[in-house]
Amino acid sequence: MMEFLLIKLALAGIVFFGVLNFAGFHTWVERKQSALIQDRIGANRADIFGFRLLGLFHGIADAIKMFTKEDIVPAGANKTLHLLAPLFSVFFALVAFAAIPFGPSLVVGDLTIDLQVANIDAALLYIFAMLSLGVYGVILGGFASRNNYAIMGGLRAMAQMISYEIALGIAVIGVIMVYGTMDLSLLVERQGEMLFGWIPLWGIVTQPVAFVIFLTAALAETKRAPFDLPEAESEIIGYFVEYSGMKFGMFFLTDFLETIMVACLATTLFLGGWQVPWLAEDAVANWVYVLLGVMSFSIKVVIFCFVFMQIRWTLPRFRYDQLMTLGWKGLFPIAVGNVVVTALVLIIIGDFIEGPAWLQK
Amino acid sequence: MATKVIVVRRPELTFWEKLFIPQILSGLKITFRHFFRNLFLHIAHRLGRLVHLPASVTVQYPEELRPLMSRFRSRHRLTVREDGTPRCVGCMLCETVCPAKCITIVPGEHPDPNVEKYPILFDIDLGVCVYCGYCVEVCPEDAIRMDTGILDLAAYSREAMQLDIHELMDPSLLKPMNDCNLSFPHQCELNDGEMKGSWEAVQGNRHEEPPQTKTQA
Numbered sequence: 001m002m003e004f005l006l007i008k009l010a011l012a013g014i015v016f017f018g019v020l021n022f023a024g025f026h027t028w029v030e031r032k033q034s035a036l037i038q039d040r041i042g043a044n045r046a047d048i049f050g051f052r053l054l055g056l057f058h059g060i061a062d063a064i065k066m067f068t069k070e071d072i073v074p075a076g077a078n079k080t081l082h083l084l085a086p087l088f089s090v091f092f093a094l095v096a097f098a099a100i101p102f103g104p105s106l107v108v109g110d111l112t113i114d115l116q117v118a119n120i121d122a123a124l125l126y127i128f129a130m131l132s133l134g135v136y137g138v139i140l141g142g143f144a145s146r147n148n149y150a151i152m153g154g155l156r157a158m159a160q161m162i163s164y165e166i167a168l169g170i171a172v173i174g175v176i177m178v179y180g181t182m183d184l185s186l187l188v189e190r191q192g193e194m195l196f197g198w199i200p201l202w203g204i205v206t207q208p209v210a211f212v213i214f215l216t217a218a219l220a221e222t223k224r225a226p227f228d229l230p231e232a233e234s235e236i237i238g239y240f241v242e243y244s245g246m247k248f249g250m251f252f253l254t255d256f257l258e259t260i261m262v263a264c265l266a267t268t269l270f271l272g273g274w275q276v277p278w279l280a281e282d283a284v285a286n287w288v289y290v291l292l293g294v295m296s297f298s299i300k301v302v303i304f305c306f307v308f309m310q311i312r313w314t315l316p317r318f319r320y321d322q323l324m325t326l327g328w329k330g331l332f333p334i335a336v337g338n339v340v341v342t343a344l345v346l347i348i349i350g351d352f353i354e355g356p357a358w359l360q361k
Numbered sequence: 362m363a364t365k366v367i368v369v370r371r372p373e374l375t376f377w378e379k380l381f382i383p384q385i386l387s388g389l390k391i392t393f394r395h396f397f398r399n400l401f402l403h404i405a406h407r408l409g410r411l412v413h414l415p416a417s418v419t420v421q422y423p424e425e426l427r428p429l430m431s432r433f434r435s436r437h438r439l440t441v442r443e444d445g446t447p448r449c450v451g452c453m454l455c456e457t458v459c460p461a462k463c464i465t466i467v468p469g470e471h472p473d474p475n476v477e478k479y480p481i482l483f484d485i486d487l488g489v490c491v492y493c494g495y496c497v498e499v500c501p502e503d504a505i506r507m508d509t510g511i512l513d514l515a516a517y518s519r520e521a522m523q524l525d526i527h528e529l530m531d532p533s534l535l536k537p538m539n540d541c542n543l544s545f546p547h548q549c550e551l552n553d554g555e556m557k558g559s560w561e562a563v564q565g566n567r568h569e570e571p572p573q574t575k576t577q578a
Contacts, residue, residue, distance in 0.1 A: 036399040037392045041419040212382075310396070314388045326381075 003111075011117045015097050023256040024059045026305065031055065033306070034313045066249035074146055074242045081144035086243065086250035089137030093257035096130035099123035100264045101185040103274045103294040107286045115274075115294065116185055123184040124176065127265060128169060131221060134258065135161045138223075138230065138239050141251065145242035153238035156320070157223060157230030163324060164220035164227075167331035171213040174335075174342045175269050178206045188273030192281075200277045203270035209338045211270045213331050218262040219308060220327070224255060226315035229323060263304035271300045429510055434494045436511035437485055439529040440504050444563050446545045447530060449504035451478035455496035463489035464496060469546065472560050481556065482548040483529055487514055488522035505529075525550055 032055070035042030044055040073082050100123075103115035120126050135158055142154020176182055179190045193201045204211045220227040231238030240251045267273060274293035281289055318326065377383060402416035420427055429435070440448045451468030469481035496505050509532040516522045526547055528534045541551050544562035548554050 033396065035417070036396045036403075039395060039399060039416075039418050041417045041421075310389060310392055311385070314392045315385060 007111075007113055008117065011113075011115070012098070015100075015102070015117055016094065019094065019097055019257065019260060020253075022260055023253055024063070026256040026259065027059050027062065028056055029305070030309060031058065033309050037310075037313050063249070066246045069245040071245040071247060072242070077146040077242065078144040081140050082242075083247070085137050085141035085144055086240075086247045086254075087137075088140060089134060089254040090250045090257070092130045092134040092137065093254045093261060096127050096134075096261050097264065099126050099184060100268060101188055101273060102264075102297050103290050104281070106290045114185060115290070119185065121183045124172065124182040124187075127184075127261075128165070128172075131258075131261070132161070132165060134254070137251075137254065141243065142239035145239070147242050149236045150239050150241045152236050153230045153232070153241070156232075156236075157239055160220055160223070160227065160229060160323060160327075163327035164217040164331070167213055167327060167335050168217040168221060170332070170335035170339060171207075171210040171217065172269065174207045174210040174338050175203050177339070177342050177346060178203075184268050184273070188268060188275060191272040192275045198278075200272055200275065202272040202275070207270070207338070207342070209334065210342075211266075213335050213338070214266060214270065217327075217331055218266060219311060220323075222255065222258045222262055222308070224259065224308070225312045226318050227323065228317055229320060232317060259305060259308055260301065263301045263308065266304050267297060267300040271304075273297060273300075429512075433510070434492050434497075434507040436487070436509045436514060436532065437490075437496070437505055437507050437524070437529060438509050438532045439483060439526065440506060441530055445543070446563060447479060447483070447504065447526070448502050449480050449483065449500075450476055450502050451480045452501065454499045454501065455505055458495045458499045460493060460495065461489045461491045463487070463491075467548065479545070480526065481546060483526040485524045485529065486522060487524060488519050 032042045034040075042055060043058045044052055046052070046055060046057040046061040048057055073079055098117040099120050101114070101116040106113045106115060116123075118126075138157040138161075139154040142150045142152070142157070145151070175187075179187050181187050181190065191200070191202050195201045195205065199205055223230050231240070240248055243251060274297040276292050276296045279289070279292065283289075284292070399416045402411060402414055405411040405414075406416060442448055449466075450471075451466060453466055453468070456464040456466050463486040465482065465484040465486075466480050467482035468478040471477055471479045492507070494507055497507050511532060514522070527538060527541065527543060527550075531542065538551065541549050541557065543549070544558050545560060546556055546558045549557040551557075
């Protein structure tokens with residue numbers, strides 16, 4: 001029991017450390033990537049003992065600035081909720097990472113360690129629940145600030161999250177139907193099989209339409225451009241208008257955490273998670289396989305983050321009606337159609353064509 | 362006459378345009394092209410290659426300055442005669458024309474009857490100056506110019522923004538000044554605004570030294 005607890009604690013520590021650092025690193029990536037896109041250089045002045053390292057220290061400078069800034073609670077605001085809102089945001093964004101399998105099982109002696117903090121058999125539901133609860137932080141932040149702009153931002157965020165979570169959920173149903181499980185580690189394992197012996201049976205191969213819908217809806221979930229109506233700096237500033245110091249920093253961090261979260265989820269569902277294409281498990285030693293698996297997972301997540309960032313710096317913001325039209329009249333019907341088509345195809349395949357054992361219903 | 366109303370309809374989007382996807386892809390193509398081109402060029406610059414192709418339009422300001430146009434109006438200066446006295450004849454035209462009223466001149470009598478006057482005090486309040494360049498335009502003696510190329514004018518107090526005759530005649534001077542380098546009679550702030558210097562000192566300079574723009578007192 002003690003052993004089990006220690007292993008889980010260590011895993012949680014690794015995930016926590018990795019994710020938070022990657023989120024911090026993400027701020028640097030955002031600065032530099034946007035700079036390169038726009039023919040600029042990007043922040044490069046912060047230095048430690050004269051070393052600038054391409055502006056990597058700006059993240060540290062930002063953190064110090066945020067912690068030392070005055071923390072202002074507006075007069076008449078609900079102090080408790082005002083404090084709770086950013087905590088909620090960060091908490092739910094971080095907690096969702098627990099169910100992501102980031103590598104194959106590691107065998108140490110007679111111990112088998114699943115590289116997943118919480119081995120939940122309905123992990124997908126858990127992640128969706130946590131992502132949905134994340135909206136509480138946003139709406140509470142808007143509500144508790146006693147500022148009309150803030151509550152506007154909060155309402156926009158809520159409407160947007162609810163609209164797009166439906167498309168997101170229905171897009172994922174297609175994946176669940178194909179692989180027949182909601183357990184993410186099992187789902188990743190099943191994506192390791194080959195189609196015709198050479199195409200990896202990843203989610204993107206079996207569910208391309210769901211992939212596009214998922215990507216779009218996931219972008220909307222992260223509340224970043226082109227779906228950044230809740231914050232919309234140029235119009236209402238958003239649900240965190242009245243936040244300063246590290247409380248604002250937490251909302252800022254949540255943005256990046258959610259981007260990474262969504263990238264992890266997209267990797268797990270559609271890019272085969274930690275699967276290394278065309279690498280059989282018994283071809284190499286277990287620790288090499290685990291290492292390659294974790295690396296493969298990380299690289300895929302980084303690529304997704306890169307693409308999300310690129311989209312964020314390419315597209316202008318949607319108008320509110322365009323947002324709702326795209327969500328309800330565009331993505332939602334396509335997602336439902338995808339589910340129906342997937343169901344039909346699965347029945348036909350199950351009856352006539354040889355497939356992996358778990359596909360035979 | 363009745364006005365004609367022209368109804369301009371927004372062009373309907375085609376199905377392909379409504380999909381957004383081709384537009385998104387073409388947008389991404391542009392940003393990806395810029396990203397990878399600049400990334401490649403930055404790396405090439407680190408290795409000392411392809412330096413003639415700029416990777417960014419950024420000017421690293423304090424270390425790197427943009428070239429100024431020859432007509433650019435920067436901080437003022439007073440032109441100087443060979444003997445180290447100002448070319449200004451104290452005609453008060455610049456003070457009169459100045460729309461911001463930032464110039465203060467106190468004229469004094471010049472020993473040379475052909476010159477008649479010169480400024481014993483010439484102040485420009487840069488905190489008030491609008492850099493219109495009228496003073497330069499109006500000067501009949503080419504005594505005031507705005508060609509020092511000094512742009513980074515900033516100070517912690519309003520007093521420090523006021524230039525007096527010392528700084529105007531020698532743009533390289535920086536406040537606070539320690540010693541006065543002018544020999545002709547002028548109201549010197551190092552002397553608590555009292556008159557300082559004499560024409561004899563100027564004459565002596567002229568006879569002893571070859572012509573020089575700046576003379577040390």
